Amino acid sequence: MTRSNRAHSAGPLLGAGLLLLAGGLSVAAQVRASSDAPADADWERAAAEVVARAQAEDAIRVEPTWSESALVHLGPVGNLLHRHHHPQIEDFQGVERVWLIAEADRQEDGAARLPPGTERLSTERYGEVVLDLYQLPAEVQLGPSLLARLPDAQIEHVKARGENATRCRRWDARRERWICPGAHYVGSELLEVGDDPRRCIWAHALKHGESLRVSFLAETLLDEEMDEGRWLRLRAGVDLRGARHERAQPMSYEVFLGDRAVLSHTVDRFDSTWMAHTIDLSELGPDEELRLEIRAEDPEAHGRRFCFNGWVIDDAQSQLLRDHSGSVESSSSK
Structure with a gap:
């Protein structure tokens, strides 16, 4: 056998040997890790x-x-x-x-x-x-959430042109949800948003360009004893199942104080971020309302499994939360 042929024959053997060595080292490392693991x-x-x-x-x-x-x-x-x-x-x-x-x-x-x-x-x-x-x-306890205040909210389906609104009128106390037309509901669910399970207000976007409107009267939100600022800490997003839907499309949500729009955010397709918004409520009048409007542009609203929750907090809490929410804090936060 020539030197060249011997070299070609040794190549596969050398590769196999290296693979066996790597496998042996891997097994040894796993055995060692297993021996160090708690019983x-x-x-x-x-x-x-x-x-x-x-x-x-x-x-x-x-x-x-x-x-x-x-x-x-x-x-x-x-x-x-x-x-x-x-x-x-x-x-x-x-x-x-x-x-x-x-x-x-x-x-x-x-x-x-x-x-x-x-x-x-x-x-x-x-x-x-x-x-x-x-x-x-x-100080990490933020007080009653929007979910806890949901029985006092008003839920409406608004036609695409905005000229007609249908109100959801039946509250299911056992399941903590408003029952709406067309087998739709708005209420408590445990969903995986932001890669973790969260209890939030399920508010699936509607079909045919309709808006889902969720309104809270200021008098039910504002604490008269809170004299160090009033802020809304809002968390919102689409759950992981909805974000992964193969026909998912972008959707958006807006926040209004009275008739003034203070936040508009678009959730891109395949995005399951648990977004954070910190919104100044100092200009919310006692006779006004805080309103969220959820909308999907796609006629079928596939996978738009939107949910949200929020808390009315003071100055110190708003700063604490903004300092520790990282990249999910919206640039729209005031």
Whole structure:
């Protein structure tokens, strides 16, 4: 065999050898990682402590957020699970304390996902699992949401030319929704928006260019005791299922204070961002209304599974929220 032929014969053998070596190293790394991972007994002991001590106003988080290891042991308090990968301050409404069950080397990663000013009350270790209990600061509680105020809202279907409006007149208290013509409704839903589950007001855009109008009287929104500014903190977007619809088209929503348009935003097709808007309410008169209008230009409004929620907040809270909402804060915020 010539030297050239021997070289050609060695090539495939060398490649196969390198592949075997890479595979061996990968298996070794996985075995090592597996040996360093917490045992199921560690997760079980930490979870048992949470089950025994958790209260109704608590939330339970697991780090890493994709881990299922602790979940099987948290059944009795599963309703308190907080499964957000990238939680925002608005996602902690009604929560006073947070239990964090974390792999020991991810403890600080879990703490970094909590609102600013959160205080660690206690730490316990169970093998390779750490259990922390945190107290949230009072200022992250924003008060009643638009969802909570929805029974007092007025919901209308407005024809494309705006000359005729049909009001939704039946409130379903059990399902927290307004029942509208054509099997349409506006009300509470748990949807995946911004890559995380959010409880919000489902307000699917209508067909044929009609507008969906949701109005709140100022007298039901404004707190007379709030003397340090009044702002609307609005969150809005299309859920992930709707954003991925193959026939999805852009849609838009507008916010009015009385007859004055103060916000107009377009949701592009395939966009599932949980947008943040901070809107000055200082010029909203006591006899006026706050109004959202949702519209899709496409006649069929495919996948326009829009939802929103909002809170009336003071100056300090508005600054806190704008400082910690990152790239999803709208440039339209005042």
